[in-house]
Amino acid sequence: MNMRATNMGTAGAAGGNLLEVNDLRVTYPTRTNVVHALRGVSFLLGRERLGIVGESGSGKSQTGRAIMGLTAPRAEVTARRLEFDGIDLFAASPRQRRKLRGKRIAMILQDPKYSLDPVMTIGRQILETLRTHEKVSKAEARERVLDMLAAVQIRDPKRVYGLHPHEVSGGMGQRAMIAMMLVAGPELLIADEPTSALDVTVQLEVLGILDQLVAERGMGLIFISHDLRLVSTFCDRVIVMYAGKVVEELKASELSQAKHPYTQGLLNCMPKIGSDRHPLPVLARKAEWAA
CATH class of the missing domain: 3.40.50.300 (P-loop containing nucleotide triphosphate hydrolases)
Structure with missing residues (x-):
């Protein structure tokens, strides 16, 4: 550019x-x-x-x-x-x-189908985003990711953490995308x-x-x-x-x-x-x- x-x-x-x-x-x-x-x-x-x-x-x-x-x-x-x-x-x-x-500065795109990596679990993708920007241990990062998933009103964060994008609904996928964009504050x-x-x-x-x-x-x-x-x-x-x-x-x-x-x-x-x-x-x- x-x-x-x-x-x-x-x-x-x-x-x-x-x-x-x-x-x-x-x-x-x-x-x-x-x-x-x-x-x-x-x-x-x-x-x-x-x-x-x-x-x-x-x-x-x-x-x-x-x-x-x-x-x-x-x-x-x-x-x-x-x-x-x-x-x-x-x-x-x-x-x-x-x-x-x-x-x-973070940006949420239209459709999580095209924004989330289909071969990575949702938790791993959000974890990677956080650890890219902050020096935190994997254990601490995992807890923050679970807290963020809960903050976007995902009822069972631990279960969703281990799912792939194709295993969740469009609404849950968009919530996961919001969590990913907001996890680094x-x-x-x-x-x-x-x-x-x-x-x-x-x-x-x-x-x-x-x-x-x-x-x-x-x-x-x-x-x-x-x-x-x-x-x-x-x-x-x-x-x-x-x-x-x-x-x-x-x-x-x-x-x-x-x-x-x-x-x-x-x-x-x-x-x-x-x-x-x-x-x-x-x-x-x-x-x-x-x-």
Whole structure:
């Protein structure tokens, strides 16, 4: 990955912000032109729950991956400022970025089927994550892993510890993934569609676990989703993205008062009993907002 910063400062995170993103851009060169995946994304994050919403291809996941330093090698990533807790992520060496990932910044991906190693037991995978970041004995690490499995509301941690990913349900697999990402005590958690592969009942359970852990640990959370209703009830603030740009930012409690026509179109897409409002006239103007 080609990372370079423009007009970067070296000061710590302003105003107590955990994360500062200013004019983040991600481009992918092709044979004929350049694809602009992110086009000037900017936001601040404290120890709060920030939702990023938008349709597929809007740049939500690209934003999370750029913060983590996991963008594809051929991509070019630039920003005026990209800082985590006062650390300039562009100036950090690859070794420093690796030490941050998993220990201080963690990311939960959509589907545990593609994130967990199928040939390793769940306990061994979480144990390996912990011992990569902390010098602890195997016995102590095992106890911490069992405690973390219990914290994500797995009823029989010792049994699940010895199971392989294919031996557990999707909901339990996602809980195991959350345990793996939180076992080293990160300060920032990026959750990329963490409930999209789960049924509604399990979704609520997983969100409850995230809510409790974020509150107890005082973490910052970036919750990436296409589900506006879910984000509006779970997050403190919401960023709406379209075509690689932030088109609106507002409090989750004020989402119904959104001004941008794209956000209004997304809101109108949500089913309403007895409503004859239709989103197509608004969403038909999407080409204007991509300009």
